[in-house]
Amino acid sequence: MLRIFYSPVFKDHRPSVYHPERPERLDTAVDALKARGLWRNVAEPEMASLDDLLEVHSREYVERIQNLSGSFSMIDPDTYVSPGTWEAALKAFGAAREAVFSASGHKGIYLALVRPPGHHAGRNGRAFSAPTLGFCIFNSVAGAAKLAEELEGEAVVIDFDAHHGNGTQEIFWKNPNVIHIDLHERDIYPWSGYEHDAGGRGAEGSKINIPMPHRARDDDYILAWRGIVLPILEELEPEVVVISAGFDGFLGESLTTLQLTERFFSYAGSTLSSYSLAVILEGGYSSGLKKGLPAFIDGYLHGDIQEEPIKPSYEAIRAVETVAEIQSEWWGVRLT
Ligand SMILES: [Zn+2]
Secondary structure, three states: OEEEOOOOOHHHHOOOOOOOOOOOHHHHHHHHHOOOOOOEEEEOOOOHHHHHHOOOHHHHHHHHHHHOOOOOOOOOOEEOOOOOOOHHHHHHHHHHHHHHHHHHHHHEEEEEOOOOOOOOOOOEEEOOOOOOOOOOOOOOHHHHHHHHHHHOEEEEEEEEEEEEEEHHHHHHOOOOOOOEEEEEEEEOOOOOOOOOEEEOOOOOOEEEEEEEEOEHHHHHHHHEEEHHHHHHHHHOOEEEEEEEEEEOOOOOOOOOOOOOOOHHHHHHHHHHOOOOEEEEEOOOOOOHHHHHHHHHHHHHHHHOOOOOOOOOOOHHHHHHHHHHHHHHHOOOOOOO
């Protein structure tokens, strides 16, 4: 079962000058899905309500965005708002919640193909030590996780965007019911998500950060996926998994040094095929949308896991071992 939540309204959030987070990203994604026969069961999502937003953001932040999005402006050096931003961001948030609602009723993959992205947006805007909002407006994945928690008692979020999902992590830092596993390139924007960051008081072990080395490849990510992500999922056996799906770690994308290909994204999708997924688009600007996104969905739908031998780098083995050692206090993760 594949259903896609999409609206042309997502393209009304637009920059006044060139910016990598631009409306054409969605055309790239739609074309890639069409080419693979994956553009099907497309539904127009509802806009989220103000009350939905206020479950994860402060009223002050929400009102600030609403007031600013009457015209074109930069709210920080990375992030813009425009006429259309308010509706697009509310609809993106609504689409993410609908994906969870559907996933919890009927097993399948539910894709919220949305803009603007959200995982860097914290309760009041910038999260932890981040200097900017990193192209994000409202944290749709946090809204999805909140709904999953309401429906299932617990939410599981996996964020494989190349950057750390600092906003999501900040919002749920002290919430032990939201298990957040985050793979990302270390020591780049937003400069958070280190191994020892495992959750706030009362929520220790609910946040699993896997900072990967620069230039990490498929084998490095598969090692982390096998060693950390899958054992935790097997322990939790969630009905629904929320995916903060960024494809900016794909080879040829220019914002990070990661070198992932279809092999990792297809593998990741296939290993999740026994779960129901709410997949919410984050980053991905070119090759990641063209190749990584369809590979992930195809991997899920086919579900045949290719357990090939891998040759991870020394740095990746060290990184995964460190995470496993820290997280073994709470989880049955395998030391490699
Ligand atoms: Zn990113």
